[in-house]
Amino acid sequence: MMRQFIIKRLVSLLLVLLGVTFLTFLVTDLAPSDGAEMYYLSRGITPSEAALEEKREEMGLNQPVIVRYFDWLKNALHGDLGMSFHDGEPVMRQLTRKLPNTLKLAFGSLALVIVISLPLGVLSALYHHRWPDYLIRFLTFGGISMPNFWLGLLLTYVFAVKLGWLNVISDNSFKGMILPMMTLVIPLASAYIRQIRTAVLEEMHQSYVIGARARGMNDKEILLEYILPHCIAPIITLLGMSIGHLLGGTAIVETIFSYQGIGSMVVDAIRVRDYPVIQGYVIWMAVIYVLVNLLADIFCYWQNPRTRRGVKQ
Amino acid sequence: MKKWQRSDLRLLIISGLAVLLFVLAILGEWLAPYDPLEVNYALSLKPPDNTHWFGTDKLGRDILSRVLCGAKTSFSLTLMMLAVIVVVGLVIGLVCGYVKGWTDHIIMRIADILLAFPDTIFAIAVAGILGAGVFHTVFALALVWWTKYARLTRSLVIDLSKKDYICAARLAGAGHIKILFVYILPEILPKILVNAALDTGSMMLSLAGLSFLGLASQPPSPEWGYMLYESKQFMQTAPWMMFYPGCVLLMTVMIFNLLGDCLRDKLDPKSE
Numbered sequence: 001m002m003r004q005f006i007i008k009r010l011v012s013l014l015l016v017l018l019g020v021t022f023l024t025f026l027v028t029d030l031a032p033s034d035g036a037e038m039y040y041l042s043r044g045i046t047p048s049e050a051a052l053e054e055k056r057e058e059m060g061l062n063q064p065v066i067v068r069y070f071d072w073l074k075n076a077l078h079g080d081l082g083m084s085f086h087d088g089e090p091v092m093r094q095l096t097r098k099l100p101n102t103l104k105l106a107f108g109s110l111a112l113v114i115v116i117s118l119p120l121g122v123l124s125a126l127y128h129h130r131w132p133d134y135l136i137r138f139l140t141f142g143g144i145s146m147p148n149f150w151l152g153l154l155l156t157y158v159f160a161v162k163l164g165w166l167n168v169i170s171d172n173s174f175k176g177m178i179l180p181m182m183t184l185v186i187p188l189a190s191a192y193i194r195q196i197r198t199a200v201l202e203e204m205h206q207s208y209v210i211g212a213r214a215r216g217m218n219d220k221e222i223l224l225e226y227i228l229p230h231c232i233a234p235i236i237t238l239l240g241m242s243i244g245h246l247l248g249g250t251a252i253v254e255t256i257f258s259y260q261g262i263g264s265m266v267v268d269a270i271r272v273r274d275y276p277v278i279q280g281y282v283i284w285m286a287v288i289y290v291l292v293n294l295l296a297d298i299f300c301y302w303q304n305p306r307t308r309r310g311v312k313q
Numbered sequence: 314m315k316k317w318q319r320s321d322l323r324l325l326i327i328s329g330l331a332v333l334l335f336v337l338a339i340l341g342e343w344l345a346p347y348d349p350l351e352v353n354y355a356l357s358l359k360p361p362d363n364t365h366w367f368g369t370d371k372l373g374r375d376i377l378s379r380v381l382c383g384a385k386t387s388f389s390l391t392l393m394m395l396a397v398i399v400v401v402g403l404v405i406g407l408v409c410g411y412v413k414g415w416t417d418h419i420i421m422r423i424a425d426i427l428l429a430f431p432d433t434i435f436a437i438a439v440a441g442i443l444g445a446g447v448f449h450t451v452f453a454l455a456l457v458w459w460t461k462y463a464r465l466t467r468s469l470v471i472d473l474s475k476k477d478y479i480c481a482a483r484l485a486g487a488g489h490i491k492i493l494f495v496y497i498l499p500e501i502l503p504k505i506l507v508n509a510a511l512d513t514g515s516m517m518l519s520l521a522g523l524s525f526l527g528l529a530s531q532p533p534s535p536e537w538g539y540m541l542y543e544s545k546q547f548m549q550t551a552p553w554m555m556f557y558p559g560c561v562l563l564m565t566v567m568i569f570n571l572l573g574d575c576l577r578d579k580l581d582p583k584s585e
Contacts, residue, residue: 012425019426024438031442145567147518149525150541150559153548161549168548248433252522256545267526270441282438289431 005301006294013290017283021076022069024282028275029065036061038085038273076283082276086269091280095262099284101172102254102261106246108177109184110239117189118235121196122223128201136193143190148249152183152256170257180253188242188249195238199231233300240296244289324575330568338384345378349535358551368553370543376554379535380561386536387565390529391517394451394458399509401455402462407493409463410470421467424460432457433519440528450529454519458512465508469501507580511573514566521562537562 036055040047047055056062063071075082081091124136156179160168170176203209204227212222251263258264262281269277337344347365356373359365367376409417427435432454439453440446473479474497482496523529524538532539537558544555 015422016426019423020435023426023435024442027439027442031444141567141570142563145514145563145570147521147525147538147541147559147562147566149522149538150555150562153541153545153555153559157548157552157555161552244431245433248431248437251433251437252526255526266437266441270437270445270526270528273442273444275442278438278441282434285431285434 002301006298009294009297013294016290017286018073020286021073021279021283024279025065025069025072028279031273031275038275072279081280081283084269084274084277086272086274086277091276094265094277095280095284098260098262098265101259102247102250102263103288104172105177105180105184105253105259105261106243106250109181109188109246110243112181112185113189113192113242114239116185117192117196120189121193122200122228124193124197125200125204126223133197136197140190140193143186144194146187146190148183148187149252149256151186152179152253155179155182156256168257170259172260176257176259180257180259183253183256184246184249188246192238192242196231196235199234200227203227203230233303236296236299236303240293243292247285247289320575320578324579327568327571327575331572334384334565334568335388337381338388341381341384345375345381347375347378349374349378349382350533351375358547358554360551361553367557368551370540370551370554371547376540376557379540380537380558383535383537383540383558384561384565386534387517387521387538387562390447390451390520391513394455394516394520395509395513397451397455398458399462399505402459403466403505405459406463406466407470407497410467411474411489411493411497413471417467420463424463427457427460428464433522436519436523437526437528440523445528445531447529447531450520450523454516454523458516461512462505462508466501466505469504470497473497473500503580507573507576510569510576513573514569517562517566517569 036052036059037047039055039059040051061068072082079092081095083089084091084094120136124133127133156168159166159179166175166179170180209222209226212226213219217225247263250261251267253259254261254264255267262284266278266281268274269281351374353369353373356365356369357371359369359373361368365375365377367380369375370379405420409420435457436450436453439456440450443449443453479492479496482492487496520529521536521538521541524536525542527539527542529536529538532543540558541555541562544551544558547554
């Protein structure tokens with residue numbers, strides 16, 4: 001049962017990966033300037049039409065998009081994502097060098113988000129319509145409306161420029177990661193606290209809670225033994241989805257703090273139209289996102305006794 | 314009874330604020346005390362004072378004027394995008410939910426693929442590949458977000474098609490077009506619009522974020538996200554450059570988020 005489920009999910013994930021990479025390929029085809037042109041322009045050469053044609057032939061750009069896509073896919077499966085137009089470095093090497101930094105930032109933030117939002121979300125639900133709830137809701141409302149790039153600038157201004165506690169440009173040290181992480185965590189934790197609050201409130205109104213209370217269980221037992229386990233599945237699913245948000249957010253945050261990850265790498269690549277780098281970035285992000293979601297799904301599947309024992313819902 | 318009055322009042326105040334924002338955005342060019350594009354190096358990086366309430370930027374342009382004129386850019390882009398997404402999603406959703414079969418199957422699988430992927434990253438990639446530009450960014454975000462509305466519309470249409478009154482309409486000889494536009498569309502439109510209202514804030518943020526990365530609006534035209542991008546390098550000498558555009562963006566997003574919440578509570582009271 002479990003194996004079947006995983007295989008089914010893997011197949012659909014494979015389709016997602018193929019679809020997303022093909023779409024980016026298609027969009028590259030729509031782009032106003034092609035690879036050959038960018039190859040010369042990034043070297044400061046204005047190419048002649050003949051040189052362009054020759055380069056296109058060499059890069060295989062004259063072939064239909066579908067042929068090029070399968071060529072690219074074949075190479076990508078062998079770990080070859082092509083060369084950067086800009087500096088000629090293999091895209092794969094550039095990615096593997098910078099990816100760990102981004103992962104550290106993203107998953108560190110995710111852990112922090114969980115640690116912060118779980119207790120606050122539960123607290124807010126327990127104090128429904130009393131002052132802690134109002135306070136938390138007020139603050140989180142500010143958090144979800146906050147543009148994360150502005151938050152990053154404000155935090156830098158306060159902690160680096162005014163107080164001088166931290167550096168404006170962040171490195172990979174713990175101290176250097178505080179501001180980028182705060183920038184990622186505050187909006188996401190705000191959204192999360194609100195979701196957890198809603199999930200807990202919803203469970204609190206279920207009849208089994210009234211039943212448990214009637215049997216004389218105290219609120220703490222009900223919360224820990226009934227309500228929280230029920231909330232775990234939706235929370236994990238949400239976490240999986242927010243990874244996408246987080247990875248997207250790293251592009252902005254890394255740019256603000258000049259953090260050496262693949263987010264700032266892709267923004268730089270976009271400025272010089274370095275298509276292989278952009279494509280490499282997309283495929284890596286897709287793989288990470290899809291894997292994390294697979295894990296989340298498996299966890300939810302396993303965590304639910306009905307699906308685990310193969311009972312049809 | 315009393316509770317209803319309070320929530321009505323809340324909705325009234327917040328829609329009033331939203332209308333005020335729209336008026337400011339439309340009248341921004343007339344209200345602006347200076348020309349937002351006028352360069353004057355003598356006034357470079359002036360802190361806020363009586364003549365320039367929000368200060369000036371590196372080129373000596375008045376920030377208040379730029380913020381006011383930037384409102385028009387942000388609002389019109391967000392509305393344009395919202396309109397594109399809602400209309401495209403609505404049409405595709407109506408067709409999928411009503412026709413079903415292969416069309417539905419293929420389109421929904423495409424939507425699955427797009428939904429299964431982080432939207433920001435996809436938008437960054439698409440806008441990046443197509444090149445910086447307002448319309449490319451709108452296109453990139455619309456490419457991801459139509460799916461949400463298509464799915465919502467589709468599921469609403471499928472639910473409605475099973476209702477007796479649709480069946481009765483069909484028996485009475487109503488054509489497909491009439492059923493879709495006279496019986497189904499008015500039923501689902503409020504739900505779709507509430508969702509659109511709820512999404513306005515986050516769309517504005519996404520647009521401004523891409524603009525901050527230099528992917529959307531191009532200098533010198535004023536736009537909040539891009540103004541913040543420009544302000545970054547003057548953080549130490551001219552913090553007002555980043556303070557005011559950000560504040561205005563935050564307040565605008567807050568008002569739209571509140572408006573969305575209020576409309577949802579009003580039209581769909583069950584969800585709270």
